[in-house]
Structure formats: C-alpha cells, structure tokens
Amino acid sequence: MTAARDAASPAAAGQDAEAAGPHLDGPAAADPNAAGHEPGARPAGGGAQPGRAALSRLDPEPLHSEGQDHAPSYPLMLSMAGRRAVVVGGGRIALRRTRSLLEAGAHVVVIAPSVIAELAELPVTILRRRYHDGDLSAAWLAHAATDDADVNAQVAAEADRRRIWCVRTDNAAASAAWTPAVTRHGAVTVAVTAGGDPARSQRLRAAIALALADGSLPVRPQRVSHGLGSVALVGGGPGDPGLITVLGRRLLAEADVVVTDKLAPRSLLAELDPEVEVVDAGKQPHAHNLTQAQINELIVARALAGQRVVRLKGGDPFVFGRGGEEALACVRAGVPFQVVPGVTSAIAVPAYAGIPVTHRGITQDFSVVSAHLDPSQPGATVDWAALAQTNGTLVLMMAVAHLDAVAAELIKRGRDAATPVAVISDGTTPDQQVLTSTLGCVAADSARAGVRPPAVVVIGDVVQLRHLLAPATSAAPEMQATA
Numbered sequence: 001m002t003a004a005r006d007a008a009s010p011a012a013a014g015q016d017a018e019a020a021g022p023h024l025d026g027p028a029a030a031d032p033n034a035a036g037h038e039p040g041a042r043p044a045g046g047g048a049q050p051g052r053a054a055l056s057r058l059d060p061e062p063l064h065s066e067g068q069d070h071a072p073s074y075p076l077m078l079s080m081a082g083r084r085a086v087v088v089g090g091g092r093i094a095l096r097r098t099r100s101l102l103e104a105g106a107h108v109v110v111i112a113p114s115v116i117a118e119l120a121e122l123p124v125t126i127l128r129r130r131y132h133d134g135d136l137s138a139a140w141l142a143h144a145a146t147d148d149a150d151v152n153a154q155v156a157a158e159a160d161r162r163r164i165w166c167v168r169t170d171n172a173a174a175s176a177a178w179t180p181a182v183t184r185h186g187a188v189t190v191a192v193t194a195g196g197d198p199a200r201s202q203r204l205r206a207a208i209a210l211a212l213a214d215g216s217l218p219v220r221p222q223r224v225s226h227g228l229g230s231v232a233l234v235g236g237g238p239g240d241p242g243l244i245t246v247l248g249r250r251l252l253a254e255a256d257v258v259v260t261d262k263l264a265p266r267s268l269l270a271e272l273d274p275e276v277e278v279v280d281a282g283k284q285p286h287a288h289n290l291t292q293a294q295i296n297e298l299i300v301a302r303a304l305a306g307q308r309v310v311r312l313k314g315g316d317p318f319v320f321g322r323g324g325e326e327a328l329a330c331v332r333a334g335v336p337f338q339v340v341p342g343v344t345s346a347i348a349v350p351a352y353a354g355i356p357v358t359h360r361g362i363t364q365d366f367s368v369v370s371a372h373l374d375p376s377q378p379g380a381t382v383d384w385a386a387l388a389q390t391n392g393t394l395v396l397m398m399a400v401a402h403l404d405a406v407a408a409e410l411i412k413r414g415r416d417a418a419t420p421v422a423v424i425s426d427g428t429t430p431d432q433q434v435l436t437s438t439l440g441c442v443a444a445d446s447a448r449a450g451v452r453p454p455a456v457v458v459i460g461d462v463v464q465l466r467h468l469l470a471p472a473t474s475a476a477p478e479m480q481a482t483a
Contacts, residue, residue, distance in 0.1 A: 073178070077189065081105030084138050088131045088155050089145035090115030093169050097143045097179070098122055111135055112146070133158055141177075142166040172196060181205035185212035186250055188219055213246045215253040220273050221308075229256070229303035231330050233323045235316040235342015238349050239454075240428040241265035248340045256307040259299055263314030263454055292322055296329035303335040314454075316342040320370050320397055344368075346395045349427030349456040353434045354470030355463055357393045362461050365392035371399035371457070375409040388413030393460035400453050404443035410459070415439060420463035425455040434470075436463060 085101045087094050090112030098119060101108045108124040111131050120126065127135075131151055135158070136142050142159045144152035144166060152168050159166035160176065168175035180191035181201035190208050194200040211217045232251045237243035244252075244265055252258065252268060259279045260266065269278055279298065282289030290298070295311075302309045317323030317339060330337040346368040350357055357366040367387060373380040387394055388410045399406055403423075411417050417440030425433050437445040439459060 073193070075191065075193075077191070078141070079104075080141065083107070083140040084109060085141045085143070086111065086136055086139040087143045087145055088112065088135070088151065089143070089147075089169075090119055091145065091147070092116065094143070094145040095119045095122075097145055097167070097169075098124060100179075101141075106141075109135075109139075131155060136162055136164055139164055143169070145169045183209035183212065185209070185219060186254065187221070188212065213249060215249050215268070215271055218273070219250065219253050220256075220276070221254060225306040225308075227306055228334075228336065229305060229307040229309060231299050231303050231309045231311060231326070231335055231337040232340055233311045233317040233326055233337065234313065234340040235321070235323075235344075236264040236268075236312050236314055237343040238315060238345040238352075238428045239263070239265065239426065241267045243343045243348065243428060244268065245340060245342065248342065251308075251340060252310050252312065254308060255310040257299075257302045257309045258312055259295060259309065260312040261314055264312040265314075292325060296326055299326060300329055300333040300335055303330070303337075304333065313342065314345065316344040319344045319346060319368070345427060345454075345456055346397060349424050350395065350422070350458050350462075352428045352432065353422060353424045353458075354466040354468070355422055355424075355458050356465065356469070357395060357458070357462060359462050359465060362465075363392050365390070366395060366460075367392060368395045368397065371396040371402060371406050374402045374405045376405065384409045385413045388415040391460075393458065393462050396457035396459070398453070399457045400446065400451060400455050403446055403457065407439050407443050411439060415459075419459055420461060422458045422463045422466060423451055423455050424458070425451055425453075427454070427456055434466070436466065 080101060081104065083106055085106045086109045087098050087101070088111045090110065094110065094112070095116060095118055098108050098110060099122070102122060102124070108122075109127065110119065110124050111127045111129065113128055113130060115126060115128070131146075131154065133154065136155070139159075139162075142155055142164055144155035146152055147170070149170055152170050153174070156166045156168055156174065156176065158164075165177045166175065167177045167179055172178060178193060180193045181198070181204065182189065182191050183205050184190075190205070190212070192201045192204045192208070194204060208217075212219060232248075232255075234248040234251055235245070236248065237245075249268070252272070255272070255276055257277045257279065258269065258272065259281050260269065262280075262282055272278070280289055281295050299309050299311055311317070311323075311326055313321045313323065315321060317326075318341070323339065327337055327339065347357055358364060367390070369382055369387065371382070373382075375382065375384050384406075394410075396403075396406065400423075407421075417438060419439040421437050421439050421442040423435040423437070423442065423446050425431075425435075433451075435442075435445060435449050435451060442457075
C-alpha cells in the first residue's frame with residue numbers, strides 16, 4: 001500500500017477509485033477528420049443498448065499490479081495542469097479517467113471511433129477515429145482504455161518509445177503506470193494501491209476517507225504560515241456533535257484557533273490537537289465572556305497573524321448567529337473567510353422531537369422568529385399581528401424568558417388559545433425534553449416544569465403529529481401539560 005498527501009485540490013473526499021489520474025493540457029491533437037473504426041467505444045446515441053455482458057466486455061475493471069513479484073513501484077503525484085493527456089477509448093473506463101484528468105486541469109484528447117454520450121458532453125477534444133501511431137506526440141500521459149488488447153498494446157508501445165507514462169486498463173502486468181484508489185480531504189490527497197487487489201484498495205480508501213472526515217486522523221497542517229490566515233464561520237448544528245457537517249469537522253481539525261460559543265458542539269473540542277488555542281466566547285443569554293465587538297476583533301487579529309481561525313457556533317452561523325457581522329468584520333480587514341452552513345436548530349430540534357415544521361394537509365409554510373425581546377418592549381420589531389393571523393407553523397428561538405408575553409400577544413392578535421405548542425429543551429442531545437401544551441397554557445406549564453434555555457418553541461397544528469412520529473426509541477421524557 002502506498003499513500004501520497006498534501007496535493008492541493010478542491011475535490012471532495014471519497015472520489016472514484018481512479019480519480020488520481022494526472023492532468024494534461026496543450027494544443028489541439030491530430031487530424032479530427034481522419035476516419036476509422038476502433039473497438040472499445042460505445043455509440044453516443046441511437047441503436048440497441050448493450051446488455052450486461054457487453055458492458056462487462058467494454059468496460060473491464062482495471063487491475064493494479066503494485067506489489068507483484070517485479071521491482072516495486074515508485075509512488076508519485078503529478079501536476080497535469082496545462083498539459084495534454086491522451087485517452088484512447090470511448091467507454092465507461094475512459095469516461096472515469098477523463099473526468100479525473102479534467103479535475104486535475106489537464107487538456108484531454110479522446111481518441112475513439114465512437115464515445116458514450118456522457119463522455120461526449122465533457123470539455124475535451126474528441127477524435128472520432130481509430131488510434132494512429134504518432135497520436136501521443138504532444139502528450140505527457142496516456143491512458144489505453146479500449147477493450148482491444150492489441151490497440152492498448154500499440155498505445156503502450158508508442159508511449160514507451162516516447163518515454164511517456166501510459167496506463168493500460170486491460171493488463172496491469174504490461175502497464176508502466178497504475179491508477180490508485182484516491183480520496184481527497186482539503187489539501188490532503190491519499191492514494192492507495194494494494195498488491196493488485198482493486199477491491200481491497202477501494203475498501204481501504206473508504207476507511208481512510210471516513211477517518212479524515214470525522215477528524216480521527218491528524219490533518220492539521222504542521223508548517224507555520226508566514227502569510228495571511230483565514231476565518232471559517234462554522235455552524236456546529238443543533239447540539240448533537242454528529243450533526244456538524246463534514247466540511248465543518250474538517251476545518252475544525254485543521255484550525256490553529258477555535259473561538260466557540262456556549263451552544264456549539266463542545267465535545268468536539270476534546271479531539272483537537274493540544275496546540276490548538278480554544279477561546280470560549282460564551283454567547284448565551286445575558287452571559288457573554290466576550291462582546292460581539294471583541295469577538296470580531298479577535299478573529300480578525302488571529303487571521304492577520306497567519307492563523308487558521310474557526311468561529312464555531314451552534315446551529316447555523318447566519319440564523320440568529322451574528323455570523324453576518326463577523327463576515328463583514330473580515331471583509332473590512334481584508335481577511336479571507338468562508339461560511340460553513342450548519343443544521344439549524346429551528347428545523348432539526350422539532351424534527352428530533354417528531355414534529356415536522358411543514359406537513360401536507362396541515363401547513364405549507366413556517367416562520368422562524370427570534371423572541372428574545374418582550375413584544376411590548378421598545379425595539380421589538382417582530383410583526384406579531386401578522387404572525388397571529390397566519391395558519392403556518394411558528395418556530396420561536398430564544399423565547400423561554402418571554403414566553404408568557406409572546407403567547408399573550410399572539411392570542412390578543414387573533415391566534416387561537418387552543419393552538420398546540422411544543423417546547424423542546426436541549427434538543428438533539430441526550431438531555432432533550434419535550435413539553436406539549438396549548439398557546440393559552442404553555443407559559444404556566446413551562447414555568448411549572450422548570451424549562452430552561454436552550455429551548456425551541458413550536459406553535460401550530462403540526463405539534464399533534466408528535467405522538468405518531470416521535471421515535472419509539474427516544475429517551476426524551478414527555479412533560480405533559482397540566483390543567
């Protein structure tokens with residue numbers, strides 16, 4: 001098994017097993033008007049479709065000869081940007097190889113009398129004819145991907161004469177180069193071969209991809225940056241650490257500095273390298289370790305010092321997370337930043353409690369509202385009158401402190417006091433609790449139950465679906481309303 005790493009690529013983890021092919025680009029290839037016929041390519045359209053046997057014949061699975069009895073192979077990553085690659089063949093394997101080469105920035109010339117439709121749609125030069133000796137004259141790399149062993153041998157022979165690396169898909173033992181199983185994780189590329197056993201390579205690749213994604217492998221860059229750093233505004237999801245996105249998990253594992261909120265998935269912080277600086281910004285109601293202005297200043301300063309900064313938040317950074325303010329601070333300072341959306345608590349927490357915010361036949365719309373201000377307080381801008389008149393679901397965030405005033409305002413503005421309500425605290429975590437009540441009683445019921453933030457309040461008829469949809473295995477206790 002061989003592995004190569006740190007080849008910069010925007011491709012996502014878990015690509016095709018042959019996605020490590022090099023990249024080529026260059027001037028146009030030989031005469032595109034030349035005629036001829038060559039086996040190994042399927043028509044782009046029309047005619048009968050080949051059966052399974054034909055598919056197997058046209059697209060033999062490539063073998064990997066690394067690890068055989070001859071001299072060991074030499075693993076190498078190639079930069080194919082701006083260089084030409086020639087792919088001889090027009091079938092499924094040629095399609096996979098071509099896609100990989102295009103991802104690497106190569107200029108690809110495909111030579112085959114006919115090509116499948118998916119290949120014909122790619123931005124490549126296609127010569128619809130047989131392969132001719134001399135077709136590799138401007139190439140840096142060749143792939144012989146037909147089902148005709150003689151044609152593949154001719155391609156390999158020309159490549160050998162011209163000292164061009166050639167990958168044969170039909171005969172690994174006769175090939176000068178092989179394509180590994182590849183996974184990419186940000187700037188890390190891992191290529192795996194396994195002694196001529198492609199299924200083994202692919203299984204290893206899948207396991208490595210998972211380990212890279214879940215942060216269990218040490219992906220944090222070790223070279224000290226002397227340039228400008230960056231900021232990632234990462235939504236950590238509603239509470240369960242497993243609900244952070246793959247990209248968010250990766251950036252967290254690569255960070256030099258993590259500035260975290262109270263409601264972020266903090267158990268993930270224990271998995272960081274010991275050298276990572278963790279700054280607790282607090283950010284819970286009436287209990288901030290840092291003000292928003294101080295947070296803005298901190299993330300910008302660390303990035304200007306060349307560090308990779310992750311601003312880890314609960315939910316989504318742009319849903320009542322003040323992520324927009326932090327992004328603007330980066331823009332003003334000239335700091336590169338990216339936003340990693342998170343699973344918002346407004347939808348995920350009700351879902352975990354068995355409450356869909358929309359449901360056919362009940363409601364087609366929902367509103368998400370910040371209820372951290374008393375409706376009667378100056379500065380409260382929520383149009384409670386309009387919300388009271390809608391039949392859609394209302395999802396209230398940060399509403400526990402003013403639940404009585406909000407409920408009274410909705411009833412005063414016309415919402416039925418018998419409207420079902422659910423209050424879900426510590427959603428998606430092992431401590432999740434659910435209280436079901438009505439709009440007229442929910443404030444008193446919540447007070448008696450001792451409900452504390454964080455909690456999501458759901459108002460609407462969709463709450464009645466909970467008794468049918470709540471997972472039977474859920475350990476969340478139900479706190480029923482009392483008369």
